[in-house]
Amino acid sequence: MEEFTIPRSMATELIEHAQAEYPKECCGILAGPPGDPQKLFRLTNTDPDPVMRYNADPRELKRVYDAVYEHDDWEILSIYHSHTHSPAFPSPTDVERAFHPDAVYVLVSLADRASPALRAFRILDGRIEELPVVQSEEVKG
Amino acid sequence: MTIEVRVPTILRKHTQGAKAVSGAGSTVREVLSDLESRHPGITGAVVTENGDLHRFINMYLNDEDIRFLGSLETPVSDGDILSILPAVAGGR
Numbered sequence: 001m002e003e004f005t006i007p008r009s010m011a012t013e014l015i016e017h018a019q020a021e022y023p024k025e026c027c028g029i030l031a032g033p034p035g036d037p038q039k040l041f042r043l044t045n046t047d048p049d050p051v052m053r054y055n056a057d058p059r060e061l062k063r064v065y066d067a068v069y070e071h072d073d074w075e076i077l078s079i080y081h082s083h084t085h086s087p088a089f090p091s092p093t094d095v096e097r098a099f100h101p102d103a104v105y106v107l108v109s110l111a112d113r114a115s116p117a118l119r120a121f122r123i124l125d126g127r128i129e130e131l132p133v134v135q136s137e138e139v140k141g
Numbered sequence: 142m143t144i145e146v147r148v149p150t151i152l153r154k155h156t157q158g159a160k161a162v163s164g165a166g167s168t169v170r171e172v173l174s175d176l177e178s179r180h181p182g183i184t185g186a187v188v189t190e191n192g193d194l195h196r197f198i199n200m201y202l203n204d205e206d207i208r209f210l211g212s213l214e215t216p217v218s219d220g221d222i223l224s225i226l227p228a229v230a231g232g233r
Contacts, residue, residue: 025232025233027229029229043229047230047232049232052232052233053230053231053232053233054229054230054231054232055197055228055229055230056228056229056230058199058201058206058208058226058228059206061199061226061228061229062199062201062204062206062224062226065224065226066204079229081231083233084233085233086233090231091231091232091233093231093232093233094231094232094233097197097228097230097231097232098231099149099151099197099227099228099229099230100149100150100151100227100229101150101151102150
C-alpha cells in the first residue's frame with residue numbers, strides 16, 4: 001500500500017502554519033524528488049471566505065512551480081491545507097476542487113487545537129483514498 | 142506566431158501525455174483555439190461556456206497572471222511561454 005512519508009520537522013512546520021492562520025484555513029505545497037518532500041512552501045490563502053475555503057495566491061503558486069521546475073527530479077508532491085472546525089478529511093468542496101491528481105492532499109485539523117490531526121489522501125476522479133502517514137526523522141537530502 | 146504552452150497533469154489526457162505543446166495565434170484565446178484543433182477537449186477544460194477563463198484555472202504568460210493582463214485577449218509574441226496551472230483550492 002502506498003504510504004505518505006513526511007519528515008517530522010516538516011509536519012511540525014505544517015501544523016505551525018495551520019495554527020498561525022487559525023481561524024483561517026492555511027494552504028501550501030510540499031516539493032522534492034518522488035517520495036521525498038524536501039521543501040515546504042507556504043502559500044497565501046486568497047479566498048474571499050478564508051475561514052471556510054482556501055484558494056492559493058496564483059502569483060505565489062507560479063513562483064513555486066518555477067522553483068520546482070528548476071530541479072530536474074523535483075515534483076509537487078503534496079498540497080496541504082487546514083480545516084479549522086472539521087475533521088482532517090476531504091470535504092465535498094475539496095473533492096470538487098482536487099485539480100492535482102498527482103499530488104497527495106494533506107489535511108490538518110485544528111478542530112481540537114491542542115491536538116492537531118494530520119492525514120493524507122489521494123483524490124482521483126472524485127474518489128478518496130487515505131494513505132498511511134509515516135513521519136521520518138530527517139530530510140533525506 | 143507559435144508559442145510554447147505548458148500543460149498540467151490533469152490536462153495531459155488531451156495531449157497524449159505531453160507536458161508542453163505548441164500553439165499558434167496572436168492572442169491567448171487564438172492559441173487555445175489552435176490547440177483545440179489538435180488536442181480536442183483542452184479548451185473546454187480551461188474556458189467556460191461563456192468564453193471566460195475558468196474560475197479555477199490560472200494562466201500565465203511568461204511570469205504574469207493573464208488576469209492582470211488582458212485575460213484571454215492578451216496578445217502573445219514569439220518566444221512567450223503560456224503556463225496553465227489549476228488552482229490550489231478547496232474548503233471545508
